[in-house]
Amino acid sequence: MTDHNNTNDDADNGRVIGTPTGGDSETLVGPNADAHGEHQGPYPADETHVWPEEVQRRGEKVAALWFFVAFLAGVGFFVAYFYFHPNAQDEPSIADPATAQYANMAIGGTIALALFAIGAGMTVWVRQVMPHYEVAIPYDEFPSAPTEKASFGDFFMRGAHESGFIKRKLMRRTLLLAMAPLGLAPIVLLRDTGPLPGDKLHHTIWRKGMRMVVEGTDHEIREADLENEPGGMITALPKHDESDPEHAHGLSLNEQAKSVILLIRMPEDDFNPEMERLNWTHKGIVAYSKICTHVGCPAALYERTSHRILCPCHQSTFDAANGAEIVFGPAHRPLPQLPVTVDDEGFLVAGGDFSSAPGPTFWDAERGA
Template sequence: MTENNTNSSGDETPERVVGTPADEKPVVTGAAVSEEGHAGPYPASETHFNTEEGQRRGEKVASVWFILAFLGGMGFLVSYFVFTPGDIADPQLGQYSNALLGGTLTLALFGIGAGMTVWARKVMPHYEVSSPYDELPSSDKEKGSFGDFFMQGADESGFTKRPLMRRTLILAMVPLGLAPIVLLRDTGPLPGDKLKQTPWENGRRMYVEGTHRHVRAEDLENDPYGMISALPAVDDDHYPHGISLNDAAKSVILLIKMPAEDWKSSMEEDIEVEGEVASRLNWTHNGIIAYSKICTHVGCPAALYERTTHRILCPCHQSTFDASDAAKVVFGPAHRPLPQLPIGVDDEGYLIARGDFTEPPGPTFWDYAKD
């Protein structure tokens, strides 16, 4: 276990093996295997339960798992690029995309885990070292021998001795290493000025989200604390009113009805929409006000409304906005109010937009500065 050496005073002292106590002899358990080609700090007969044949068989099994992991990782990358964002939005293709992405990534991770398990159980050494707590600082001699000890450990683990297993493990890790890089495709490009214009325009009707029905002012008149989620009706001949998924994501609004006495003084502030300046109350209709439903924090739908306090809550990170106070932030990580949509009614009593949002909707970190 240890090798005697003569120190400067001429006394013979045992050389301490890194990872073992200085004064205690380590307890080592194992089964007999071939010593050929073994260079670890302990004899192979004391470190391996498996025979040389068993280790080779374990190497092959682990390599098979690593190859399956590589195929799974490559399948994940291929699936990611085969399906476009438009395909993912499709109900049927989206299911296939999710199944392939999830299945191939599961195979890749499971294959690596299974291969490492076989490696540890069938190839790596099995010995136990037990000792009382020792002094933490190491001597200069022990520090200098760490490199040799590390290489001995690598030899025992089979990483240097088993090239098939080593190469297939590296091969399996390559696709997983590339996965985070290709996923960066989903982080851009920045929207630029795309959010400065939405389908809302003067005279545009709106419909209740998830239905074919246009919104009338009387739909909220009967409830002094009502709330409706709505979208612009771009084309009445096509469901849902001809609006695309991207347009719906940035133009969805909350229509909120509240008593006139609940409005706060900030609602009398002047705002400008399409060159026209008026107070915020002028952009409401009979106590009905419209705000963007998209939270200005990271873009989650701020879809919860507390009637008694007129608070709009985003369930993702608890950003809270006061609907009676120009949707100003009263709690949470959001840094700016929800944009307001000027509204009115047409000759048939349907609610319509009087222009676009007072400022671009969406997360604050996007570039929404006005020209």
């Protein structure tokens, strides 16, 4: 970009720089940055580079090639789409994951190629065919002139006085008063989005004597089932009463989310003798809520060698051998413990509800309700 003084040349070979353009010019660029710049007339550019005709012709060919590729890819998309079948009966069906991968690559790949080729064609168009120039437009001065501001202020206050909004205090205040309840109404209307917490969060469906079952198989667990050496673990739920119509399809997710426990067995000697609710364990079997007291992920990584329970989300770590006291991480309080005993037939049963509210720690989680 060194030469500055070409003359206008509407033949095929020149970059045209800084020259006047007639009405039938090929470019939008004018000679000088005159007053017309912002609103009309040619663009006020200092230098303009118009590609020689052969460059433009080459650019046109390359752009056309890209657009044609885009067209072919677009046609390819239709082929790909109708080649695959949406239902599981016809072959090749996208219900099969391997075929789904091919279908996704074919459908998506053709679209991606078509899009890219259009983009590339347009870029070649703008870079090889269009003239290149830079123009200048003035930035606006933002603050209005003082006279304009003053005029506006005067106008506005006249109107305000005329309306009486300033003088008629009673009217103004009662209007504001009238707005207040209406403004609050949308918030009140949200009241029925949910019940009040009450003491719901403090109780679960665990009752004294309720049996424990393996989650997923509903297999009732006997004391002898859990391995003592070297130490077993299983995720368990309360056994639901199938005759109860409410639980005909098993426990609801809400009930599961609160009542799920981690049932752990370790050698009895491994428990910390200081543990507060040692008598809630039974022959080395201890049950804790599986829901982390931090923000509610299932804390389930139990390491039988260190007796640690680790939450995989934020790594709160609890000591299963010591009432699930926190040994590391951000949790606020220990995992709630569930008392474990056996019934006459040797099945593990709960001795009551959790020691505190299960789930993420809330305001009054540790207060009895």
